[in-house]
């Protein structure tokens with residue numbers, strides 16, 4: 001089943017930064033992201049514009065992190081380079097922070113920058129349009145937008161027609177799903193319902209092992225930011241890199257069209273797991289949490305103003321920060337993208353297809369393979385990701 005668009009303002013794809021990177025420490029994440037990036041690149045080069053720009057990811061770091069094993073092995077694995085303090089200063093970023101502010105807010109000095117070059121930004125609505133077009137061309141697919149699934153109906157595989165079925169000793173399946181106005185039957189159901197998955201599976205006793213974490217985005221502009229937008233560290237276009245501060249690791253997503261930064265931060269302790277129907281960015285969050293840090297590192301934020309703001313959810317798998325794929329009966333579930341789902345979406349789709357067809361391995365674009373069971377819950381075998389932004 002393909003779900004798309006409940007009546008409430010859901011859908012984290014449209015709310016995301018839609019940035020992509022192959023810079024991951026976990027081998028699984030690397031395969032998922034790098035194969036998806038290659039696929040998207042091939043689509044764009046084939047003439048379907050996905051709004052992809054290879055403007056790079058810039059991780060600003062102190063000397064300890066720059067020299068870490070993780071960075072040294074990433075330099076060998078992915079197309080990347082290190083840039084100097086001088087090059088960072090030229091971008092409009094202060095490399096030495098005020099000692100008093102650094103003490104209070106845990107800021108770090110910047111000794112260099114790790115630049116992932118096979119990384120950048122894209123437009124998620126264009127990516128979604130591409131898959132819709134392909135599915136329409138394949139035929140046999142019906143889209144039902146604005147249709148909320150309210151319930152999965154559990155039934156015995158062989159019905160006895162006694163009240164209270166299914167009993168504990170009966171073999172069970174999902175017979176149908178319910179919407180407000182209809183009941184839909186299928187041999188197999190696939191939930192790609194992101195942070196809303198447990199709303200549907202919990203009543204059945206199926207735990208997707210993911211939690212929703214709210215993330216806010218503030219679109220910010222000043223004359224200084226407009227000037228910064230013209231600078232670059234990699235790629236052919238003059239577009240500022242997607243930038244991650246060294247601590248707190250606030251990220252800045254350039255939006256070349258509006259010449260603004262989208263600022264966000266993925267909180268750990270202090271931000272509970274919760275799910276609101278229509279999440280909003282919190283007015284004080286920018287001024288009390290983000291702004292004091294931003295202005296210390298980047299003077300162009302001093303007089304910047306918020307143009308707009310929004311909020312969405314990461315579907316957090318807190319075990320290892322990547323997808324969860326699980327099949328129970330005739331129900332397959334794909335969730336837990338943990339804040340990096342668009343950049344891995346093509347691979348996730350190929351894994352979902354293998355999960356549904358009962359294949360042992362999924363073949364990703366470019367030929368790499370992943371064992372489907374490695375992303376399962378009880379059969380899981382994923383190395384820990386240390387670069388969750």
Ligand SMILES: Cc1cc2nc3c(=O)[nH]c(=O)nc-3n(C[C@H](O)[C@H](O)[C@H](O)COP(=O)(O)OP(=O)(O)OC[C@H]3O[C@@H](n4cnc5c(N)ncnc54)[C@H](O)[C@@H]3O)c2cc1C
Nearest residue numbers: 005006012013016017018019149194312313337341342343
């Ligand atoms: C602020 C923010 C920034 C992000 N930045 C990035 C980034 O830079 N790069 C990146 O790769 N990822 C990023 N992400 C993560 C990315 O957005 C998600 O991983 C991705 O959008 C998940 O896609 P999805 O299709 O699984 O879920 P969604 O896009 O959330 O879609 C799920 C769909 O299921 C529907 N649905 C749910 N329940 C039901 C129901 N009961 N009945 C019918 N339909 C239902 C919803 O309406 C929705 O349309 C970010 C996320 C946020 C919130």
